[in-house]
Every structure is written in C-alpha cells, then in structure tokens.
Amino acid sequence: MPDPDTAHPGFLENYTLFLMAVASAQVSRSFHEIAAAQGLSVAEWRVLACLHDLGSASVSELARLSLLEQSRLTHLIGRIQNRGLVLRQRSNRNRRSVLVRLTDEGARLAADLVAQAKAHERQAVTDKLGRADTEKLHEILRKLIGHPPV
Amino acid sequence: MPDPDTAHPGFLENYTLFLMAVASAQVSRSFHEIAAAQGLSVAEWRVLACLHDLGSASVSELARLSLLEQSRLTHLIGRIQNRGLVLRQRSNRNRRSVLVRLTDEGARLAADLVAQAKAHERQAVTDKLGRADTEKLHEILRKLIGHPPV
C-alpha cells in the first residue's frame, strides 16, 4: 500500500541527471578517499590530472577542461602552488594568459594518482559493468557531450 | 606531429568518471540557469526535488538521497527554511530525527521546477540520444549504482 506522501510516480528515479549524479557520486566516493590520502580534494586531483595529460595549460583552458569556474581555479592554483605542486608562468605568445605546469613533485604525484585512478576505475566500473557496457557507456556519454572540451 | 608535452595516450578522455563529470556538467549547466532564475542553487533544487518525491524525510535520509553531506544539508535547510520553502518538525517515532517537508510555497516551486526539469531533460538528453540510448544509459547507470539510495 503506497504511502499517500509518496504517491508520486517518482520523478527522480527516472531523471537522467539524477542517475548520473548518483552513479558519479557513488563511484567517486571511493576514489575521493584515495585522493584525500594524498591530501587532495577531488577538484585538485582533476586539475593535476588535466596537467598530467596536457603538460601545461593556461588558466582558462584548465578551467574549461577541469570543469571549474575561472576564479575558483585561480584560488585553487594558488593553494597547490604554495604546496609546490604546480608553477605559474606568464605566456610569451599572449602576455595576458598564465601557463600552469606541474613541478617535478606535482608530476610524480599526478602520475601516481593516475595509476591509482586506473586501478580504481577497473575495480569500480569495468568489473561491475563488463567490457561491453563500459564501452557503450563511454559511447553514449560522448554522444551526449558533443564537442568535448579535451 | 604530436607535441612532446601532450605525448600521453590521454588519460582523461577514456576515464569514465571524467566522461560522466563532463556530461553531467554540460547537461546541468543549462538547467542550472533555470534553477538560478528561481533563486535556487543546484543543491537546493535537488533537495526540493527529493522532498517533492518523498513528501517528507529526515535530515539524514535527505542527505543520503540528495548526495549532500549532513552538516551541509543542515545549513542549507536553514537557508531555505528562512525563505519559507520548507518546514522542520521533530519526529515522534524517533525524537532524534527531524522531519523536513515542503511548505505550500515550496511545493508549488518544486512542482514547477520538476516540470521544467522534465522538459529540459527531453531537450538536453532524450532528443540528443534517442529513446534507445537513453534507456540504455539509464540501465547502465542503474547497474553501476547497485543499491539505489531512492
């Protein structure tokens, strides 16, 4: 017998954005602990991962790719710069922009975390979904994304 | 000719959590504007949507379902309570817990936003993916989620 309070057809359980958020939160949670063990927030990890892939990037490129608002990223970079993980350097091609790159220590940490992220993904995603559905998921997400920021 | 700096195989573009984050951010962005037009953050919207579905819920249920940390939710509830969108009421079954429910105004707003969310989802997801892939996406996400919090 349905509780009158919950007599709704249940909007959330069929709402794509909600399902994505739940799945993402669930999978992220366990990786979050891995990052936290290195003293990094998820946002900081994402920035390091971007720099790992890119080598160096301007603040705004990095903001776009790491899905962080510019001002937030500027503050964040300040913090991880103080910790010796990244360097700032004004670009010569365009003297407005600032290039960010990993220090040696940052690069080591990033490489280490990327390896852990891969292992974690295998365990938390691929093993759970199987190869086919993992591929399919990527395909659908890419279709949804359209023009990728990467 | 690949830039030596970007000689990596590109970790991120095949990393499930990243693809989910990008897709989610992309689809969310446009809905964010809808919520913001009503003076709501995404987190606030999610709480209202949960209450819309549930009728009422304790703070911790709500935290679990809306994917917000408990203390954050407590603060958030305080704010939307001050705005007259929700009420708090100590539970009689368990006098530790506090039941949160929508006010009439909150319920109107939530219903309104749910309708807009459905329309937005159609436009930003279903139209883009087609019925089959949308279904498949839901199926995969549910598989990934396992025990749903809803």
Next chain:
DNA sequence: TTTAAAATAGTGAATATTCATATTTTTCTT
C-alpha cells in the same frame, strides 16, 4: 536495567567558493 555505543542533528570556526569588479594585454573598428 544500567551503562556503553551508535545514530541523529546542530553549532561555529576554519576553509573554500562565488560574485562583482579591477587590471592588463590583445583584438577589432573605423
């Protein structure tokens, strides 16, 4: 049953994020 442990929310200071705006450099217009 009396105590110990767990569950539930709340609190406030520390920290992080957002928002509006300033600064500098580049690009566009005429």
Next chain:
DNA sequence: AAGAAAAATATGAATATTCACTATTTTAAA
C-alpha cells in the same frame, strides 16, 4: 593609429561548505 571592445587573470568581500565537536535520544550489551 586611436580608441573601444574583448579576453585573460587576479582580487577581495560575501557566501557557502567542511570539519571537528556537542547535545540528545535510541539501541545494544553486560
């Protein structure tokens, strides 16, 4: 080429979130 507009970042105050801890009530154990 001069001036206006746009782009890129930084800044700091306002706001929100996190973290560690408290108070209360319930559950479990001895």
